[in-house]
Amino acid sequence: MEDTMDKTNALLYYHSANAYYLGATILMKPPKQMAMPDLSMAQPSVTCAALALKLYVKCLLALEDNDSDDPMPLAALFRRLKDGTRKMLLTRFDEFSNTTMSSDELLKHLEALDNAFVRWRYIHEQDARNVNLADLDVLILAAKSTITASQPDWC
Numbered sequence: 536m537e538d539t540m541d542k543t544n545a546l547l548y549y550h551s552a553n554a555y556y557l558g559a560t561i562l563m564k565p566p567k568q569m570a571m572p573d574l575s576m577a578q579p580s581v582t583c584a585a586l587a588l589k590l591y592v593k594c595l596l597a598l599e600d601n602d603s604d605d606p607m608p609l610a611a612l613f614r615r616l617k618d619g620t621r622k623m624l625l626t627r628f629d630e631f632s633n634t635t636m637s638s639d640e641l642l643k644h645l646e647a648l649d650n651a652f653v654r655w656r657y658i659h660e661q662d663a664r665n666v667n668l669a670d671l672d673v674l675i676l677a678a679k680s681t682i683t684a685s686q687p688d689w690c
Contacts, residue, residue, distance in 0.1 A: 545597035549682060549689055552590035556675055559583035577668075584671050585651035591678035595620055598685060608649040610642055620681065627677035627684075632669075644670050 562580035592612045596602055599617050613621065625641050628634070636644075648671055683690050 542598070544602050545594045545686075546689065548590045548594035548597055549686075552587045552594060552679070555583045555587035555590065556679075559587060581651065581668065581671070584668075584675060585648065588648070588671060588675050588678060591675060591682060592616070594682055595624070595678065598682070608646075609651075610645040610649050613642060613645050623684065624677055624681045627680045628673060631676045631680075632673045644674070648674070 559580045559582075562583065563577065589609055589612070592609060593602070595616055596612060599620060601615055601617075603615075607615075613624075616624070621638060625636060625638055628641060629636055644667070647667060651671065
């Protein structure tokens with residue numbers, strides 16, 4: 536019964552993450568009559584993308600039967616993943632980013648993205664421009680690819 540619940544939670548995380556990522560993608564494409572998005576136009580997209588990444592990582596945890604509703608920073612969630620999952624995520628990140636990174640280096644990238652959701656949601660209150668948007672997108676693709684490698688029927 537527990538395994539079924541974790542798989543159900545994982546699928547719910549996955550669908551929610553997909554929805555937020557789709558929203559982020561749509562929000563980054565301004566209507567033709569608008570100029571390229573400025574910082575304020577990017578705000579909702581980055582907020583949705585950061586939430587999507589966190590949900591994808593929570594999905595990976597649920598697939599490992601390690602699901603938790605604790606509000607944890609992204610790097611802390613990554614640390615809770617099993618070694619094999621962390622390695623696969625790192626491999627996927629390297630493939631998508633054309634890099635060769637150690638697990639510690641990837642962890643530093645995740646730490647830099649910690650709380651990106653909050654920082655960009657309240658961009659008017661603090662400087663969120665230090666969030667590496669390229670890393671955010673590549674990590675989303677890597678996490679989603681890691682999930683679909685183990686759950687190909689979810690594609």
